Structures are given as structure tokens and as C-alpha cells.
Amino acid sequence: MTGQLDVGELVDRARAGQPRAVSRLLSLVEDDHPRLREVVRALTPYTGNAQVIGLTGPPGVGKSTSTSMLLAALRAQGKRVGVLAIDPSSPFTGGALLGDRIRMAEHATDPGVFIRSLATRGHLGGLSWSTPQSVRVLDAAGFDVVLIETVGVGQSEVDIVRLADTVLVLLAPGAGDGVQAVKAGVLEIADVFVVNKADRDGAETTVRELKNMIALSRRELRGRRWRQPIVRTVAAQNQGAEEVLQALDEHRAWLESEGELASRRQIRARTEVEAIALRELRSRLADLGGGEALEMLTKRVVDRELDPFTAADELIRTLRR
Numbered sequence: 001m002t003g004q005l006d007v008g009e010l011v012d013r014a015r016a017g018q019p020r021a022v023s024r025l026l027s028l029v030e031d032d033h034p035r036l037r038e039v040v041r042a043l044t045p046y047t048g049n050a051q052v053i054g055l056t057g058p059p060g061v062g063k064s065t066s067t068s069m070l071l072a073a074l075r076a077q078g079k080r081v082g083v084l085a086i087d088p089s090s091p092f093t094g095g096a097l098l099g100d101r102i103r104m105a106e107h108a109t110d111p112g113v114f115i116r117s118l119a120t121r122g123h124l125g126g127l128s129w130s131t132p133q134s135v136r137v138l139d140a141a142g143f144d145v146v147l148i149e150t151v152g153v154g155q156s157e158v159d160i161v162r163l164a165d166t167v168l169v170l171l172a173p174g175a176g177d178g179v180q181a182v183k184a185g186v187l188e189i190a191d192v193f194v195v196n197k198a199d200r201d202g203a204e205t206t207v208r209e210l211k212n213m214i215a216l217s218r219r220e221l222r223g224r225r226w227r228q229p230i231v232r233t234v235a236a237q238n239q240g241a242e243e244v245l246q247a248l249d250e251h252r253a254w255l256e257s258e259g260e261l262a263s264r265r266q267i268r269a270r271t272e273v274e275a276i277a278l279r280e281l282r283s284r285l286a287d288l289g290g291g292e293a294l295e296m297l298t299k300r301v302v303d304r305e306l307d308p309f310t311a312a313d314e315l316i317r318t319l320r321r
């Protein structure tokens, strides 16, 4: 197969909406295929149209249920939706939890929907490297909306989801899912707060806590113009989807009117370029690992001929090929 890769044809098929071609492209990203750069070059002219929405929050808060609910609502608006689910807490299934798979199965036969669990382990450069590339694939394949679901626990997941055009942060009533359960960094990146499981006791307490927190941070961040709305949902019963979509639309309109969309995309592209460059440097460094240059430099450090900073400078010079 590998030798037979016809990049132009594959890109054409993906743009024509063939799921197998989209799937193949995402695999090329995951496998870090030797011809990936050719593929990405071919995709790039067709990108820039998708609305990228990040969805994060503590485990069990209802992210996957909400993703499924939003999928249905967006489909009802005639939009094509791609989903990237990133769940590193599930090492045995490659990211897809059983419940997720069952939930998502209802969308499985819909050609306007594409769902992918991202395998991230073992990826040199990790999430920050592979996720933007995967978004690029779905964007070029003509998906109007790309939803990225991540667990808001690790720094790398937070870093990834904040690259979206709009970030939804989910909370739920209860000690494990409430405002205190979320890392400060996650609350800061929220554009829209969703209090899910509003069918449960304590939902109003969670809303109140959030309002207090927002009021506090607004005093600190004076001049910040976007007021993060709080939407209540019961994702398990498909309640609140319209309100979430409305909040997304309003945020989108604000992004466009304030020039924020362009600046977010600039940050996203910068992160992408940095991740690619860093990974390339790391892999060249790894190639050097057993190499002579590093050995000789190391010896000179041990012999106190060189200080380690100068040795590192030397090493970087040998990387510039």
C-alpha cells in the first residue's frame, strides 16, 4: 500500500467526502508517514473553512454525551461535522471508551459525520504535533465543524483544546465535577461554560459558583470584552443543544467582529510550526544520540575543556544541516 500512495488522488477523494480517504489521511498523520509533508502541502489550499470547537472538562462530566448531542443538532442544521476524541486515560482501547463507541454508533452510518479517536501514545512531539494535522485533514475534507474532545486534566490536553476557535468547558454539579475540580488553567480558556447534568441537585450551586468566579476574574482581567455565558444542559436527554449552539454562534460573531478569529488562527499556526520544528530538531538530536559529535563534546565536558552550555551550542551547530 505504502508504495502505491497517490497523494493527489487521495486528497481528491477526501474532498469528495469519501470516509475511507479521510480515514487514510488521518492514519498517515498518526503513523507519521514519510510522505506526510507532501500530503499536508496538498491539503493546505483547501483549509481555513472549518469552525474548530474544543470541548473539555473533568472525566465523567458528560463530554462524550454532549459531543453526541451537539453532533445531532449540528447535523439537523445541515452541517458536516468531524470529531476528534482525545482520551489518553484509556490506554487499552486506544482512546475510545466502550460507552463512547456505543454512543457514537448512532452516527456511524451518516456520511456527514466523521469520528476519530486519536491515538497519541508514542508520538514524538505528542498531541501538539498530531492534533493540528488531524484538524487540517478534516478541514480540507470539507467538514463545516470540527469538534475536539479532550479531558481537561493534563497540560498537553489543555494546550491542544485552547487552539480551537471556541472552547467549551463542561462542569457538572457535585464534588468531583464542579468548579473546584477543574484546574485554574481550564477555567481561563473557557469561552462558553456548560453546566451539564442540570437534572441533578446542585446545578444552581455550580452555576452560582461559576458566576462568582467569572466576576472575580473579570475584575482582574479588565478590558476583556467577551462575557463567558453559562449554559445549562442535560446532555443525556438531549436538552440544551440549541442554547449551546446559540452561544457558539454568538462567540463566533464576536470573534469575527473583533479580529480575534484571525489572531487565534495565527496562534494556532504558530503552535503548529513550532511543534513541527521542535520535533524535527529532536529527531535529528536522536539521530546524533549515538553519533560522534555528541560523544566528543561529552568527553570534552567531562575533561572540563568545555562547559556544558558551550557544548550544547556546538551540538546545535552540528544540527544545522
Ligand SMILES: Nc1nc2c(ncn2[C@@H]2O[C@H](COP(=O)(O)OP(=O)(O)O)[C@@H](O)[C@H]2O)c(=O)[nH]1
Pocket: 057, 058, 059, 060, 061, 062, 063, 064, 065, 066, 099, 100, 196, 197, 198, 199, 200, 233, 234, 235, 236, 237
Ligand atoms: N444525570 C445525567 N447524567 C449524564 C448527563 N450527561 C451525561 N451523563 C452520564 O454521565 C456519564 C459520563 O458521561 P460521558 O459523556 O462519558 O463523560 P465524559 O467522560 O466527560 O466524556 C455517563 O454515564 C452519562 O450517561 C446528564 O445530563 N445528566
Ligand SMILES: [Mg+2]
Pocket: 063, 064, 065, 087, 097, 100
Ligand atoms: Mg469521553
